Amino acid sequence: MTLHIETPLLESRALSLKTGRTVLLKLEGLQPSGSFKLRGVGFACEEHKRRGARRFVAASGGNAGYAVAYAGRELGIPVTVVVPQTTSERAKALIRGEEADVVVHGASFAESNAYALSTLGDGDAYLHAFDDPLLWEGHATMIEEVARQTERPDLLVCSVGGGGLLAGVVEGLRRVGWSDIPVLAVETDGASSFHEALKAGAPVALTKIQSVATSLGANKVAARIVTLAKEHPIRNCLVTDAEAIQGSVTLLEEHRLLTEPACGASVAALVRIPEYFPEAQRIVVIACGGVGTTSQQLLEWSDFYRLEGEQVAASHSDEVHLPESLQR
Structure with a gap:
């Protein structure tokens, strides 16, 4: 008996139609604590x-x-x-x-x-x-479940903050004999600690987190995932706050799932797959969940961070001031 539950793996018809690929969602937001x-x-x-x-x-x-x-x-x-x-x-x-x-x-x-x-x-x-081998060992169980629930995918997509989820995903892939399946690791522009670590070749500390996806806001990633990036086919993808929010809105509207923008970031990255992994046709997205966002916040954010303009959404300058209702 474990404290976590086995979560469903469901095909997202909406995301499959949008991307022209088969998109499967591992619904980790259904865990008793609301996240992976x-x-x-x-x-x-x-x-x-x-x-x-x-x-x-x-x-x-x-x-x-x-x-x-x-x-x-x-x-x-x-x-x-x-x-x-x-x-x-x-x-x-x-x-x-x-x-x-x-x-x-x-x-x-x-x-x-x-x-x-x-x-x-x-x-x-x-x-x-996030930085503990025991955590990675536990997180790996989600990939063991995926292997029981579906045939071999071409790609795994997951969000990365401090790196605990990514380390667990790679460990899980190794456990089930899928060591060659690539991973697209997704961050937002204002919380790009993995991106900076990959450029430097080692974890580096961000001076400031400037993203609405606060659960991705580890200013320094675990050294383990920098090492894994040298051993496993991992690509890093950055999305804007606006795109991450829209990803969460999509999960809410299409699947009745309330998630944080940290989770929506992985959904947002699906449109970038032709750029990173053009041959991938069967994709598993870890919908990691998160309890830090209410439905009201998500709707307010989606109104404030507009994909059309991007000027407000993509800018992290001091001139941008969120309405008080968004500063939660």
Whole structure:
């Protein structure tokens, strides 16, 4: 028995017609915690409990923190989640709803993370949001499911923030004997830490995250995915915030799925496949989910970030000021 569930793999008729290819969606937003994060987090938490952990500690104002809180409640282990001051009230409420303690500390994830590490005591287990082999091992289970659910695809598409999902996808491909299947790793322009790492040949820290896709906003990726890019056929693709939002709108309108723009980015990248992998005809998209966006926010964003103009959507200059209702 695992904390995560086996999620459906469904063909998206709308996206297949739009792209002229067969597009299959792995619906990770249906996990009990709302995102793929529960696979790795749940596996790691179970392992730490087996080793004798008496408390789980995490730093995350988003999906990872929520997944740790859920796992802790299910396993009967107390959880403390340290979140930065920018964390929304909704996110804090979701984490508290899983009976976890929420500590607000620091102006950024880096400060929250440093504080979380400083609080560790005997019997505490630290759960990183993305840079942990236990997480990658758990995330790999989604590809094992894909291999049971469908015939061999030509391409996997997934979003990349810190790199935990990408590392898990590649590990999963290796497990099922699909080591030669390429991966299109998608980021938004304002959260392009993997793109910069590939250019530098090593992880580099972004000075600022400037994207509405906040779940992609790790300022520095795990070194593991830079290594994997040298071992596995991985291409990196950047989309605009406007395109990522429209991707989430498509999932909402066509499949009744509410997701974060971090997930919509992978849907947006489908129109770029002829550029990156022109021969790919059967494509699996990891619809990673995410609980950080409400339907109201998504509709407001889609109105503000317009694909037609792109001037507002693609610009990250100081002259662009979001309406207050969008600054959540």
